[in-house]
Amino acid sequence: MDDVTAVGRLIDAGVGSGSNQVTSLQFEARDTQVARAEALRRAVQNARMEAETMASALGVQLGPVLELQGGAQAPPPPPPMPMYRMAMQEAAAPTPIEAADQTVTAQVTIKYRLGGM
Numbered sequence: 468m469d470d471v472t473a474v475g476r477l478i479d480a481g482v483g484s485g486s487n488q489v490t491s492l493q494f495e496a497r498d499t500q501v502a503r504a505e506a507l508r509r510a511v512q513n514a515r516m517e518a519e520t521m522a523s524a525l526g527v528q529l530g531p532v533l534e535l536q537g538g539a540q541a542p543p544p545p546p547p548m549p550m551y552r553m554a555m556q557e558a559a560a561p562t563p564i565e566a567a568d569q570t571v572t573a574q575v576t577i578k579y580r581l582g583g584m
Contacts, residue, residue, distance in 0.1 A: 475562040503539035506573035514577045530580030537575030
């Protein structure tokens with residue numbers, strides 16, 4: 468279900484239709500490709516900035532990239548949200564459901580040739 472705001476109403480409809488137990492709820496990101504690409508771009512930018520800072524402290528320039536390794540991981544699904552046993556009853560308000568953030572991380576290792584040493 469894409470509409471997180473409708474999940475509570477869906478659970479309520481199930482309980483209202485005779486379900487007497489809801490045990491867990493889990494959210495997962497559907498497509499993380501754009502977020503993974505952005506995480507990689509930022510990781511490479513940060514690695515280059517740090518390498519330039521260190522090279523500058525040595526009084527040298529960065530040369531060409533000799534090796535590049537890394538990747539971005541899709542976020543693992545968060546653990547299921549426990550839902551305490553719900554008795555079949557009319558609720559005054561819909562069951563509250565809150566989506567959580569998922570974080571995409573990237574890590575890179577870049578080896579540069581140093582010039583002017």
